[in-house]
Amino acid sequence: MGSCDVVSPANWADVQITWNITDYSWGIRDLYEYTLNEVIINFSDSLPAGTTMYINVTIYGYNSNTGQYQSDSFTNFTVFTSGWSAALPYIITNKDTQYSYYVSSFFGISPPEIVDIKIVLVGGSNNCTILPIYIEVQKIGVATLSFAPSGSGNVPIDVTERSGQDLRDYVINFTLGGDWSSLYPYVTDENGNRLYYWYFYDAASQKTWFWVKMNLSANQVNTIYLFYGNQSAYDATYFNPDKVFWFFDDFNGVTLNLSKWNIPTLQNPSNYTVSNGLLELKGGQWLWTKQNFSGSFIIDLYANSLDSTAFPIFYVDSTNYGWAILLNTSLATWGATTYQLNNVTIRGFNLADGSWGAFYYPDGGSRSPIFGKDILITTLINVTSTQAEFYLYENGSLIATFTQGYSPEQSEPLGLGQWYEYNYTITGPRRNPQLTLSSIINTTSIYDWILVRPYIYPEPEVQVVGQTSGSYTFRIYFKP
Numbered sequence: 001m002g003s004c005d006v007v008s009p010a011n012w013a014d015v016q017i018t019w020n021i022t023d024y025s026w027g028i029r030d031l032y033e034y035t036l037n038e039v040i041i042n043f044s045d046s047l048p049a050g051t052t053m054y055i056n057v058t059i060y061g062y063n064s065n066t067g068q069y070q071s072d073s074f075t076n077f078t079v080f081t082s083g084w085s086a087a088l089p090y091i092i093t094n095k096d097t098q099y100s101y102y103v104s105s106f107f108g109i110s111p112p113e114i115v116d117i118k119i120v121l122v123g124g125s126n127n128c129t130i131l132p133i134y135i136e137v138q139k140i141g142v143a144t145l146s147f148a149p150s151g152s153g154n155v156p157i158d159v160t161e162r163s164g165q166d167l168r169d170y171v172i173n174f175t176l177g178g179d180w181s182s183l184y185p186y187v188t189d190e191n192g193n194r195l196y197y198w199y200f201y202d203a204a205s206q207k208t209w210f211w212v213k214m215n216l217s218a219n220q221v222n223t224i225y226l227f228y229g230n231q232s233a234y235d236a237t238y239f240n241p242d243k244v245f246w247f248f249d250d251f252n253g254v255t256l257n258l259s260k261w262n263i264p265t266l267q268n269p270s271n272y273t274v275s276n277g278l279l280e281l282k283g284g285q286w287l288w289t290k291q292n293f294s295g296s297f298i299i300d301l302y303a304n305s306l307d308s309t310a311f312p313i314f315y316v317d318s319t320n321y322g323w324a325i326l327l328n329t330s331l332a333t334w335g336a337t338t339y340q341l342n343n344v345t346i347r348g349f350n351l352a353d354g355s356w357g358a359f360y361y362p363d364g365g366s367r368s369p370i371f372g373k374d375i376l377i378t379t380l381i382n383v384t385s386t387q388a389e390f391y392l393y394e395n396g397s398l399i400a401t402f403t404q405g406y407s408p409e410q411s412e413p414l415g416l417g418q419w420y421e422y423n424y425t426i427t428g429p430r431r432n433p434q435l436t437l438s439s440i441i442n443t444t445s446i447y448d449w450i451l452v453r454p455y456i457y458p459e460p461e462v463q464v465v466g467q468t469s470g471s472y473t474f475r476i477y478f479k480p
Contacts, residue, residue, distance in 0.1 A: 008141025008478035009047050009121045010086075012149070016040040017057065017114060017472035029106045033064050036074060036099035039092040041119075048139075049083040051123025055092070061101035061112030071115065074099055080123070108367040110397045117476055118144045141478035146206035148178030149477045152229025159214070159222045160461040167216040167460070171244060171453040173209060174462045176226075177476070180208040184234035187212050190223045194235060196243040200302070200449070204374035205395075211453065213244045216460060247291055247452040251279040261287045262413070264354065278304055281418035283442040288316055288351055288415030296455040299379040299414060306375045307443040313415035314381055315388070316351055324349040324417065325379065325392050325400070326359075327369040332435065334426035343368050344400040346390065351415065362400035370394045382457055414452070418445050 019034040057074040101112040124139040179201045187195045197212045241248040256272045273280040308329035316322035332339045348357025378393040390402040421441040428434040
């Protein structure tokens with residue numbers, strides 16, 4: 001009978017976002033304004049005459065016109081009357097100052113983020129025969145950042161070592177749009193040798209995160225390849241987080257894995273709920289690893305649901321004290337005014353009895369933590385000869401930095417905890433206020449997985465072909 005499939009005029013497009021950057025910095029206070037300049041598009045295929053294109057770029061950032069974080073949509077409609085060659089970039093120039101965003105590390109304002117790019121192409125025709133009829137079907141394609149490619153192929157990834165050292169068994173990571181879990185992905189080095197890797201599809205952001213363990217030569221560009229779409233070449237033995245990370249737990253099973261975790265002596269292991277691959281921590285519960293870690297490292301932690309007063313723990317010394325970064329929404333109410341207490345602080349925490357020690361405010365990048373569902377919490381610990389530097393990120397955005405003149409012991413565990421939310425009422429004169437506890441809220445956080453990987457400064461630069469975040473370049477794939 002024949003068939004007539006709908007096809008896209010192009011397989012993919014590389015979209016580059018460029019900015020005009022104005023420097024308003026003064027003293028130690030850095031402040032920049034990013035204004036959208038151009039959207040540059042390179043298509044994989046030449047477009048036939050008469051093709052129409054609609055593009056929508058969704059940008060999230062601290063808009064300098066409104067003075068707040070918000071999402072903005074930049075749109076454009078184009079008719080390629082004479083078609084368009086794949087050899088030529090198509091450039092859309094922005095003339096609207098509404099797409100302007102402040103950026104500052106001092107004030108904790110993150111650069112504008114490209115949340116999504118959507119392109120719709122309509123043009124050309126696909127000739128086909130459905131006996132006894134001969135018809136032409138117009139080509140149409142839709143592409144977004146959330147689409148993974150179809151078919152089979154590979155994506156080159158350039159990894160540049162920047163510390164001047166040969167790195168063995170280092171773990172690099174990168175992100176690709178869409179769900180790659182059904183594409184049988186695997187990774188090789190430039191000689192075709194398989195590499196151990198792990199990936200996680202985040203349905204909330206519609207992105208797949210990859211981590212790959214590899215060796216790197218000092219100051220060299222090392223290319224690896226992510227292959228997809230070839231089931232016969234897929235080997236599941238290399239998809240192994242226990243071979244990739246220093247530590248990994250995805251909480252599969254029905255009880256907490258006590259071969260990996262310690263809990264306080266006076267607490268019952270059965271009170272720590274593990275179900276459907278998730279760990280639930282309630283107020284007053286905490287745990288720490290049996291495995292010890294030394295030097296600099298990164299903790300990646302995915303919260304299925306993150307509640308106030310969650311805290312990652314690290315560098316637990318021989319006296320049971322560790323550093324805990326407390327994410328807090330406790331409140332103090334004075335008359336008609338409500339104050340939020342200590343959004344993010346670093347505190348001493350005693351894992352033996354749950355007592356808290358001295359606390360410190362962030363020395364940079366401070367902003368309110370995010371609570372809710374599907375949050376990636378990254379704690380980066382960089383140890384130098386004189387101090388330890390702590391960086392806390394949520395979904396890739398810097399929340400807080402701390403610097404402590406502290407020398408960790410040779411090898412120490414890390415952990416995770418949940419506390420209670422305390423709300424207060426303030427009474428009395430301003431010079432001598434009285435703080436009265438008004439309520440205690442039992443909070444709960446739920447975690448999908450936790451991993452620990454090595455860190456070296458400066459980290460290797462990872463550049464996915466067609467998706468370089470530093471220059472705001474993205475490859476998007478068309479469907480069907």
